[in-house]
Amino acid sequence: MSGNYIPPLAERPSVTVDVVIFSLVEEDLRVLLVRRKYDPFAGMWAIPGGFVHPNESLEQAALRELEEETGVTDVYIEQLYTFGDPDRDPRMRVITVAYFALVPYDAIQHRPGDDAAETGWFSVFNLPPLAFDHKEIVEYALTRLRYKLEYSAVGFRLLPDVFTLSELQQAYEIILGEKLDKRNFRRKILSSGILEETGKRKKEGEGRPAMLYRYRDDAIAEVKTRRLFP
Amino acid sequence: MSGNYIPPLAERPSVTVDVVIFSLVEEDLRVLLVRRKYDPFAGMWAIPGGFVHPNESLEQAALRELEEETGVTDVYIEQLYTFGDPDRDPRMRVITVAYFALVPYDAIQHRPGDDAAETGWFSVFNLPPLAFDHKEIVEYALTRLRYKLEYSAVGFRLLPDVFTLSELQQAYEIILGEKLDKRNFRRKILSSGILEETGKRKKEGEGRPAMLYRYRDDAIAEVKTRRLFP
């Protein structure tokens, strides 16, 4: 029958959470990486993560890691996938539950203890060599982010509380890696009802001041997908 | 910095895989449940699962559980979600990686050891009380299955190798819980190119014999979703 095997303590895997933290920096989609110190991967970059504590849920663990690294608490986070190949960590069996998070760059607290040599924001389109299977994890997170952008409204979570339509469009263009038509973008996003005008305009910058918008969190964030079958 | 906490052996969670096994039985979408024996949930129904062995991947563990219960080896399986609330198992900390599988009912080996009192196929639309958080897991699996049906081609995985379009349409109707238009269904699925005619016809049953089709596994299984943004 099933599940007669009960693993002895020594054979229990460790469980970690790792978090792919996305942010938009200098017109680029970047992820936060930390430099590893005390293991076979010492000196290599990795996505932040750590062991799950005995009395916290997986999501709480991910949020804790996220706050430790960025100081941010109210963010979009989502479980991505669980990676558990027996030899993904050469030291021992480690199963990691990967999350991804979307953080507005202006909300991040760059803490005094931060050392540029220890943490850094790297373009997802040009990553350094990463420890473990973290390259695979980041690539999977990017695929999922792109996919989610196409049928839900998560794009806003990378922007400040208020933003212009051009800024939003630019965020989509960066992530999707393609240019979008301005008129179609504006019509579609405004008709979806997920934004509301703030009544204010953006004063900085050149040219005509742009209307500032805000995300309506009472809006229905999903859109019907095109079905393969009728 | 991050991840200074290293859990002592005794605090390491156990890791299991649980598999929601779907099949179509008697014009109903059902899941395989097993009766638990030796724990606080003894006598209750649960989805099959067990501990991850030291040298197998998570997917291998899920496939092993699946084969132990059904005898089937070549099936559609997909990681669903990882459930890890600290108190989801009252005895100890257990983190479970849930999978869901689609199995054609005619491929299942009902093994001689099977006792109807110990395993059974239950309608997902009318489940008995389930152990742990397994109700939540099954419901999440159904949501995911419905969602996948709409933009990919997994429906075939619940049918025999060859099948008629009416059988396929019926499978979709059962899972989605709604009637579909025959002409639109046939047009769309045939134009998508994921099926090929076998040239044979189904002889059994009343009425005009139907053409038998086969899934083309070289076909592109996904379809473009309707984007929220242009």
Next chain:
DNA sequence: ACAAAAGTGTTGAGAGTACACCCATGC
């Protein structure tokens, strides 16, 4: 010939896509 299931086309509505010019502001 009749019961039972298989198979087949058309039309109207709505959404997607492509495309170019005027507007408001700061310097």
Next chain:
DNA sequence: GCATGGGTGTACTCTCAACACTTTTGT
């Protein structure tokens, strides 16, 4: 007044959704 980015409408195409009758077989 000019440079800069903001903001706007229309026409064509394609996909979706609704809808009813003929064909093939077994009895």
